[in-house]
Each structure stands twice: as structure tokens, then as C-alpha cells.
Amino acid sequence: MAKKILVIDDEPKIVEICSDYLHAAGFETVTAGDGPRGLALARSQQPDLIVLDLMLPGMDGLDLCRSLRHESNVPIIMLTARIEETDKLIGLELGADDYITKPFSPRELVMRVRTVLRRAGGDPSSAVIRAGDLTLDRSRYEVDLPGRTVVLTATEFELLATMMSQPGRIFSRAQLLSAVRGVAFESYERAIDSHIRNLRRKLEPGEYIVTVHGIGYKLEG
Amino acid sequence: MAKKILVIDDEPKIVEICSDYLHAAGFETVTAGDGPRGLALARSQQPDLIVLDLMLPGMDGLDLCRSLRHESNVPIIMLTARIEETDKLIGLELGADDYITKPFSPRELVMRVRTVLRRAGGDPSSAVIRAGDLTLDRSRYEVDLPGRTVVLTATEFELLATMMSQPGRIFSRAQLLSAVRGVAFESYERAIDSHIRNLRRKLEPGEYIVTVHGIGYKLEG
DNA sequence: ACCCCGCCTTCACAATTTCTGCACATATGT
DNA sequence: ACATATGTGCAGAAATTGTGAAGGCGGGGT
Numbered sequence: 001m002a003k004k005i006l007v008i009d010d011e012p013k014i015v016e017i018c019s020d021y022l023h024a025a026g027f028e029t030v031t032a033g034d035g036p037r038g039l040a041l042a043r044s045q046q047p048d049l050i051v052l053d054l055m056l057p058g059m060d061g062l063d064l065c066r067s068l069r070h071e072s073n074v075p076i077i078m079l080t081a082r083i084e085e086t087d088k089l090i091g092l093e094l095g096a097d098d099y100i101t102k103p104f105s106p107r108e109l110v111m112r113v114r115t116v117l118r119r120a121g122g123d124p125s126s127a128v129i130r131a132g133d134l135t136l137d138r139s140r141y142e143v144d145l146p147g148r149t150v151v152l153t154a155t156e157f158e159l160l161a162t163m164m165s166q167p168g169r170i171f172s173r174a175q176l177l178s179a180v181r182g183v184a185f186e187s188y189e190r191a192i193d194s195h196i197r198n199l200r201r202k203l204e205p206g207e208y209i210v211t212v213h214g215i216g217y218k219l220e221g
Numbered sequence: 222m223a224k225k226i227l228v229i230d231d232e233p234k235i236v237e238i239c240s241d242y243l244h245a246a247g248f249e250t251v252t253a254g255d256g257p258r259g260l261a262l263a264r265s266q267q268p269d270l271i272v273l274d275l276m277l278p279g280m281d282g283l284d285l286c287r288s289l290r291h292e293s294n295v296p297i298i299m300l301t302a303r304i305e306e307t308d309k310l311i312g313l314e315l316g317a318d319d320y321i322t323k324p325f326s327p328r329e330l331v332m333r334v335r336t337v338l339r340r341a342g343g344d345p346s347s348a349v350i351r352a353g354d355l356t357l358d359r360s361r362y363e364v365d366l367p368g369r370t371v372v373l374t375a376t377e378f379e380l381l382a383t384m385m386s387q388p389g390r391i392f393s394r395a396q397l398l399s400a401v402r403g404v405a406f407e408s409y410e411r412a413i414d415s416h417i418r419n420l421r422r423k424l425e426p427g428e429y430i431v432t433v434h435g436i437g438y439k440l441e442g
Numbered sequence: 443a444c445c446c447c448g449c450c451t452t453c454a455c456a457a458t459t460t461c462t463g464c465a466c467a468t469a470t471g472t
Numbered sequence: 473a474c475a476t477a478t479g480t481g482c483a484g485a486a487a488t489t490g491t492g493a494a495g496g497c498g499g500g501g502t
Contacts, residue, residue, distance in 0.1 A: 140389050141433055153460060154435040190478085191462050197479070198460095213470060213477065374449060412451050414489070419449095434459060434488065 002028045003117055006047035008038035008064070009079065010057050018051060021110055035064045042068055049117055051109070053079045069130065071167060071221055075116045131164040131219055134208060145206060155180050156199050159192075163209070168221025170212050192217075223249040224338060227268035229259035229285070230300065231277055239272060242331055256285045263289055270338055272330070274300045296337045352385040352440060355429065364424075371423045376401050376416050384430070388442030391433050413438075 005027045007018045012033065019029045030045050032038035035056045042050060050068065054061040065076055129136045135144040141157060143150045152160065162179040163171060171179075173189040180195075181187065196217055200209055210218050226248045228239045233254065240250045251266050253259035256277045263271060273286060286297055350357045356365040362378050364371045373381065383400040384392060392400070394410040401416075402408070417438055421430055431439050 139391065140439070141391050141436055142389075155461075187461095188463060190464095193478070194462075194480090211478070376450070409452060411453095411489085415451075415491090418490070432489070 003048040004028045004030060004045060005113060006030045006032065006038065006041055006045060006050045008032045008035070008041075008050065008056065008061075009053040010034060010055075011053075014053070014079075018109060022113065027113070035060070039064060039067060042074070043071070046072075047074065049075045049077065049113060051077045051079065051113070071132065073130070077112055077116055129161060129164045131167040131221065132208070133206075134160075134164060136161055136164055145203065150202050152199070152202065155195055156202070159195055160199060163217065163219040167219045170215050170218045172216040176216065224269040225249045225251060225266065226334065227251045227253065227259065227262055227266060227271045229253045229256070229262075229271065229277070230274040231255060232274075235274070235300075239330060243334065248334070260285060260288060263295065268295065270296045270298065270334060272298050272300065272334070298333055298337055350382060350385050352388045353429070353442060354427065355381075355385060357382055357385055366424065366427060373420070373423065377420050377423070380413070380416050381420060384438065384440040388440045391437050391439045393437040397438065 005022050007015055007022070007029060008031070009015050009018070010033055015031045015033065019031055022029050030041050030047060032041050038050075038052070038056075041047075052061050052065060052068075056064065061078065065078065068074065068076060128138070133146050136142075136157075137144070138161070141152075141154075143152055143157070143160060158180045159176060162176060163169075173192045176192050177187060177189060180192075196209060203209070208220055210220050212218055226243050228236050228243070228250060229252070230236050230239070231254055236252045236254065240252055243250050251262055251268060253262050259271075259273070259277075262268075271289065273289075277285065286299065289295060289297060349359070354366050357363075357378075358365070359378075359382070362373060362375065364373060364378075364381065379401045380397060383397060384390075394413045397413050398408060398410060401413075417430060424430070429441055431441050433439060
């Protein structure tokens with residue numbers, strides 16, 4: 001299946017060129033000319049990668065990048081006008097996966113897109129997972145939320161990690177159970193309810209876990 | 222002076238990507254495509270840090286990791302395949318300084334390399350590790366804490382040194398055992414419990430060692 | 443060679459933490 | 473209002489860790 005790339009830039013020319021070359025390289029593309037529309041498309045289209053201009057009218061690319069990072073782990077390639085800005089980007093630890101300085105050749109763009117996709121494409125379980133203002137660190141077995149660190153039990157931790165790996169996706173109790181206890185584990189599915197409750201209590205007053213009546217649970221997203 | 226990084230992986234593309242980004246980040250790099258060559262380079266080049274793929278032709282990455290550990294204290298970052306659902310502790314069983322799951326982003330690699338180097342950096346000449354209140358002196362097999370000096374046994378010392386090398390990071394019993402006994406010695410994992418207990422008693426009344434139920438132990442931090 | 447002593451390992455059992463299963467109260471959707 | 477699904481409190485079950493004690497092994501001294 002073709003990977004979907006979202007291109008966000010205020011210069012129609014740039015957008016068109018990027019889109020054309022990415023198409024030619026076998027990618028599906030979606031485009032936006034400003035920040036707000038880009039953010040909306042990122043949410044509705046769930047692209048596999050985003051190419052984002054640093055300078056945008058209406059919403060700064062920097063803010064947009066930060067917003068996007070809060071909701072998903074989608075790979076982002078930043079387009080920057082100057083080399084100096086590049087240093088800032090790295091220094092700020094924006095969370096972009098790569099950057100390209102303008103002017104750039106379309107060939108280079110395609111190459112970078114392929115490269116980033118190859119190594120960042122859908123990795124559900126790295127040591128650190130972020131979703132919204134939750135940050136989960138496997139190597140420390142801790143979850144940070146604004147202002148404090150929460151200690152979770154192993155089961156609660158795996159439960160949260162599973163949901164955080166794909167914010168917004170709905171998981172059935174059976175799926176959550178197998179994620180926590182390994183495959184084919186016969187048990188009372190509603191034991192999950194108890195763990196969800198304990199998790200919610202520890203995450204208070206935040207409302208992170210959403211109940212989907214009749215289906216299961218999901219992380220807000 | 223630029224730090225020298227040795228990258229060992231059988232996939233030329235991976236090696237190239239790592240090498241490029243490390244170069245861009247100001248490191249000097251040396252590369253090897255298989256285990257034996259990697260071991261030889263580690264000996265002849267004496268790199269400041271090694272990035273090592275877990276899966277290698279000719280010589281398993283894990284064996285190589287152990288061999289390297291026997292000869293020097295060079296920091297090692299392991300590259301591992303995607304974590305299986307059932308194997309939530311794969312990262313803890315490696316006995317390396319850190320690990321990264323593939324696919325990974327270049328910023329993540331560079332960040333981890335910097336972190337590990339900073340951790341291991343200190344002054345190589347004085348075998349002293351500090352973490353919070355604790356100061357550990359390898360040349361004397363002693364630990365200083367506020368107000369007094371405690372004498373430890375060899376096992377207790379290595380145990381504490383391992384945890385102090387990365388405060389806050391969790392270590393499984395298996396990992397602590399291999400850190401203390403060199404390799405993954407087949408032995409009763411809960412022997413670690415006894416040493417932890419003895420360590421705690423000697424460190425009283427401080428609460429330095431934290432139990433993470435179902436996972437292992439870690440140093441506060 | 444023999445004994446003593448410190449250290450590591452192992453075991454059995456107690457203490458503690460976490461998980462599961464229920465019963466019943468609430469909430470949701472038709 | 474009815475049928476179904478979810479939230480909650482709790483107690484027993486299950487799993488994990490803490491602890492004290494005993495045995496093994498090896499080094500040093502006699």
C-alpha cells in the first residue's frame with residue numbers, strides 16, 4: 001500500500017513540485033497551504049509522514065510541529081530557509097525526524113522521505129512513547145505527566161503503553177488483555193476494567209482514557 | 222577532540238546512515254560489517270563508544286557484546302529488532318549501556334550516543350562514579366555517603382556501580398547477575414535479592430535502592 | 443594439612459503487593 | 473422503561489519480594 005505524505009507549505013509552487021515528485025516516486029500525497037488546515041489534515045488523513053515548512057502564515061511551523069508531536073509519533077521532515085535555523089531546530093529538540101534546507105532538489109526530498117520512512121515507519125514500541133502530555137519511559141518504568149511522575153504497576157504500565165502507541169485507536173478488552181498478558185490468555189475480560197480504573201485514578205485529574213461504549217477503551221486523541 | 226564511534230552492522234545502509242548522522246553531529250566514525258571485524262577494530266581503534274547490531278552474521282551481537290565487555294568498559298549501544306509483545310523486557314536482558322529498537326530516527330541515535338557518552342564520560346582516569354549522595358570509588362571498593370564511608374564486598378560493589386551508572390534506569394535480576402558475574406551465568410536469580418538486602422543494610426538509613434515490583438531494581442533518580 | 447572466617451548461594455517461609463472475580467450501583471442506547 | 477454495558481468497592485487468590493538461616497567454597501593463618 002502506498003504511503004501517504006502530507007505536505008504543508010504556503011508557497012503553491014513548492015507544494016506542487018513536492019507533490020509531483022512524491023507521486024512519481026510512488027507516494028500518495030495530501031497538501032495544505034497553511035498551518036490550521038495542515039493540522040486538520042494530519043488528524044483526518046493520518047499520513048505516514050509529514051513534510052512541514054518552518055515558516056507558515058497563520059500558525060508557525062514550530063508550533064505546528066509541537067502540536068503534531070503531542071498527538072502522534074508520525075515522522076516529520078522540516079523545511080527550513082536557512083542553515084542557522086537548522087541549529088535552532090536541533091537545539092530545541094523539536095521532535096522532527098529530519099530537516100531539509102531550502103533550496104533543495106526534489107530528488108533530495110524523495111530520498112529523505114524514503115530514508116525517514118524506512119527507519120521511523122510505524123514503530124510502536126521504542127523506549128520512550130509520547131502522547132499528548134503523557135510521556136512513558138520503558139527504561140525507567142515511569143510515566144510523566146505535567147508536574148509529576150506517576151508510579152504504575154507492570155500491568156497498568158503495559159496497558160497504558162499499548163494505548164499510547166496509537167492514541168485514538170480503540171482497543172477491545174480482549175486486545176488489551178493479550179497485550180498485557182501475552183497471547184491466548186484465558187481470563188475474565190472485565191479484569192481490564194479494574195486496571196483501567198486504577199490507571200484513571202493514578203492519572204487524575206486528567207481525563208486521558210476514554211470509554212467507547214460497547215467496544216472498549218482508547219486514549220484521547 | 223572528537224569522540225570516536227565504532228558502528229557494527231551487516232546492513233551497509235544502516236551503517237551509512239548512522240555514520241552520516243554521527244559525522245554531522247561532530248563524531249568521528251569507524252565501521253565494520255561483521256562481528257570478527259568489529260572486534261578487531263574495537264581492539265585496534267579503541268573507540269569511545271560502540272553501536273552494535275544484535276543480529277550479525279558470523280558472530281552473534283550478544284556474544285560480541287560480552288566479549289567486548291570482558292576486555293574493556295567501552296560503552297555499548299545495542300540495535301535490536303522490534304520488541305515482541307510478549308517480550309517486554311528485551312531491552313533489559315542485553316547487558317549493554319543502552320539499546321535502540323529498529324527502525325529508529327537519527328535524532329534518537331545521536332541523542333542516545335551523547336547521553337551514553339556523557340554518562341560514561343566523567344574522567345576515565347579516576348574510577349569514581351557519583352549519583353546523588355553516593356560517591357563510589359573503584360580503586361578502593363568503597364562508597365562514600367554523607368558522613369561516612371562504607372566498605373562493600375566485590376559483588377555488592379559491582380551491583381551498586383551498575384545501578385549508579387544509570388540512576389533511575391531499571392535493571393532486571395538477570396541483568397544485574399550478568400553485570401556482577403561477567404556473563405549470563407546460570408544461577409539462581411534471587412541471589413541478587415540477598416545482595417540487595419546486604420547493600421540496603423549497609424546504606425541505611427538512606428533509601429537509595431528502589432524495588433520495582435515484577436521488574437527488578439533501580440537506583441533512586 | 444587443618445581450621446577459621448568472610449562471602450556467595452540457596453532455600454523455606456513470612457510479608458507485601460498486585461491481580462482477579464463478583465455483586466451491585468450507574469450509565470448508555472433503543 | 474428495558475436490556476445491556478460500564479463503574480466501583482472489596483475480599484480472596486496469586487505472584488513477587490523480604491528475611492533469617494544453613495551450607496559450600498576458597499583464602500589466609502597456624
